[in-house]
Amino acid sequence: MANLNLNKVILAGRLTADPELKQTQSGIPVISATVAVNRRYVKQGEDQSQQQTADFINIVAWRQTAEFISRYFRKGSSICVTGSIQVRTWTDQQNQKRYSTEVVVDEAMFVDAKGENAAAGGQSAYGSNAPDNYSAPSFSGTQSAAPKFEELSNDDDLPF
Secondary structure (H helix, E strand, O other): OOOOOOOOEEEEEEEOOOOOOEEOOOOOEEEEEEEEEEEEEEOOOOOOOEEEEEEEEEEEEEHHHHHHHHHHOOOOOEEEEEEEEEEEEEEOOOOOEEEEEEEEEEEEEEOOOOOHHHHOOOOOOOOOOOOOOOOOOOOOOOHHHOOOOOOOOOHHHOOO
16 A cells, blocks of 8 residues: 555535636647635634635636536536646746646536526526436336336345
8 A cells, every 4th residue: 555646636616707618729628717615714813713714726627527517507606526636837938937736627516406506696507408307216106117026935046
């Protein structure tokens, strides 16, 4: 385990701006965005109460993930992303070395129920092509809907 390397990030927060889908010179879709993520801390002083602040984390998504985010998410939309941290360095026009830390998104997921942002006064994160129902399918307990299984007389024939 001495050579264990792990770079996995899970963030849940809100987009700070509408994601803008761009393409590289070779035609690969990409978005860059910022996710505001709440963080709790203990306030120093007499009361030492828990306070909340926001961290603003830069993300970048490529290909189908970028297209998905640009299609279904808007400014203020709740989003959950998983990915890895990437640090880039470059030299700017004034010959200064610059650094950028961002999360390269592998997966993006919905957090709010459909229309929840719109009900809260924000813009809905879901386009008109989004499914109408996000609930799990219901199970019907009627006998006609029950699958037909073969009953086994004993467990001796089972392979495990």
